[in-house]
Amino acid sequence: MSDLLSSAGSAAGKIGRYFTVVSALPSxxxxCYLFLLVKTGALSGRPSWSGVVDLAPSDLLTVSLVSFVVALASHPxxxxxxxxxxxYWGTSAPAxxxxxxxxxxxxxxxLQMDTRLATGLNAIRAADLGPSLAVATPTTIADLIESDEFSRAVNAYPDDLRWFLPTRLGxxxxxxxxxxxxxxxIGILEAAPRLAMxxxxxxxxxxxxxxxxxxxxVRTSFLGAVATLLTVFFMWRHGPWLLLGLVPYLLSYVAYRGSIVIAHEYGTSLAVLxxxxxxELYDRLRIRQPDSTDDEIANNEQLMKAFRLHANVDITYAPWKGTVPETPANAAEEPTTD
Structure with missing residues (x-):
């Protein structure tokens, strides 16, 4: 029972941490930023910072309650x-x-970057640098730098043009x-939940x-974009005050670019998993351990079908190495002796 309670407490802790970091803090x-916009008085007249510094205890309570409601409502x-x-923008015609x-x-x-990458690599091979860059010309060094950058950019896309999505993060x-x-x-979308177990x-x-x-x-980028739109709504009549919208806009942009970097690390963590x-997954499923890569691929082809809930799968199981549980029937049997 203590182990069960410990596991439940650990799970609750992880959920609480996720909610706090992803939902509560950005909210x-x-x-607070929305409250700042309201307190400037931009909707009712000329905006001023004097109303921002004049805070009452009821204001703090209002901000706390609204923050909690926003976090709770947006979490799912x-x-x-x-x-x-x-x-993934839906099936409507505009989308x-x-x-x-x-x-x-x-x-x-x-395609443009892939072509530039191939051109640069061909130029580097033609230069025949050998083991050292001491004989490299400035043009060859520029080709090396560009090739590294184009290689990094090309590796941010799927291998097949059919799998491309509308955004860099996607x-x-x-x-x-x-x-x-x-x-x-192994299909990672099907196997990841099992591997996590x-x-x-x-x-x-x-x-x-x-x-x-x-x-x-992603949450920070989204809320930054919403805050930018709200700033325009509040300040569009007040000239230079519109520049205030640059703050949430830059935050949204930096957070989105950061999400692209983190996506690479997230993908790497799945590969490690x-x-x-x-x-370990094969052992838990009592599947025969593969003898080679080709054998593993053949086994996993059927296993992925099972994970996708397909019928008519053909999986080879490993011999059972456990012990037969004791039951009233076999417990009553006494060994015979001559």
């Missing part, structure tokens, strides 16, 4: 918010048109969704920490 900052929407930032425009933009960008996440586990025949605490914690950071960056824990 407090957002509501986090998954949908990340999907929106990835570029499909805009998504297609953005996907074509990213396809063109990828393309980074799609890259790892379609690449992690592929060498073993059997994985070592350090690897699972690594994934969870990166996911929290990703969700925090698969690499180090897939054999």
């Amino acid at each position: 407090v900052v957002f509501v 929407l986090q998954f949908g918010l990340v999907q929106f930032f990835e570029g 499909r048109w805009f998504a297609l425009v953005r996907m074509n933009h990213h396809r063109r960008r990828f 393309n980074v996440l799609r890259r790892y969704e379609t690449a992690v586990g592929v060498p073993y025949g 059997v994985g070592q605490p350090r690897e699972v914690s690594y994934v969870e920490d990166q996911r929290v950071q990703l969700d925090l960056a 698969v690499d180090l824990n897939r054999f």
Whole structure:
């Protein structure tokens, strides 16, 4: 019972930490900024900072209650918010048109960078630098730097143009969704929840920490964008006061760019989870351990079908190594002796 209570307390702690970091803290900052806009008096007349510094205890209570309500109401929407930032915008005609425009933009960008990368690599090979850069010309060094940058940018996209999404964040996440586990025949979307159940605490914690950071960056970017729009709504009649909107706008932009960086680390953490824990998953499922990579891929093809709830799967199980549980029937049998 003590172990059960300890596990329940640990789970509650993780949920509380996630809610505090991802929902509560950004909501407090957002509501405080909204409260600042209201206290300037911009809606009723000429804005002034004098009303901002004049705070009453009831104001603090109002900010606290509104922050809690915003955090509580927006918390269940986090998954949908990340999907929106990835570029899943629905099936309406305007959404499909805009998504297609953005996907074509990213396809063109990828093809241009891939061509530049190939050109740079060919130039570097033609220079024949050998083991040292001492004989490299400034042009060759520039080619090396550009090749590194273009290689990094190209690796932020999926391997197949058909899998491209409308946003940079969506393309980074799609890259790892379609690449992690592929060498073993594992689909990460299907296997990740199972691997999280059997994985070592350090690897699972690594994934969870990166996911929290990703969700925090997305939430911050979204609330920053909303705060920018609210600033325009409050200050559009007051000239230079519109510059106040640059603060939440820059916060939103930096947070979004940060989410792209974190998405790479999140994808890497999923790759680590698969690499180090897939054999634990096979053991828990009582599946025969593979003899080779080809054998593992063949087994996982059927296993992924089972994870997708398909019928007619053919999985080879390992011999049972456990002990037969004692039952009243076999407990009553006495060994016979001659």
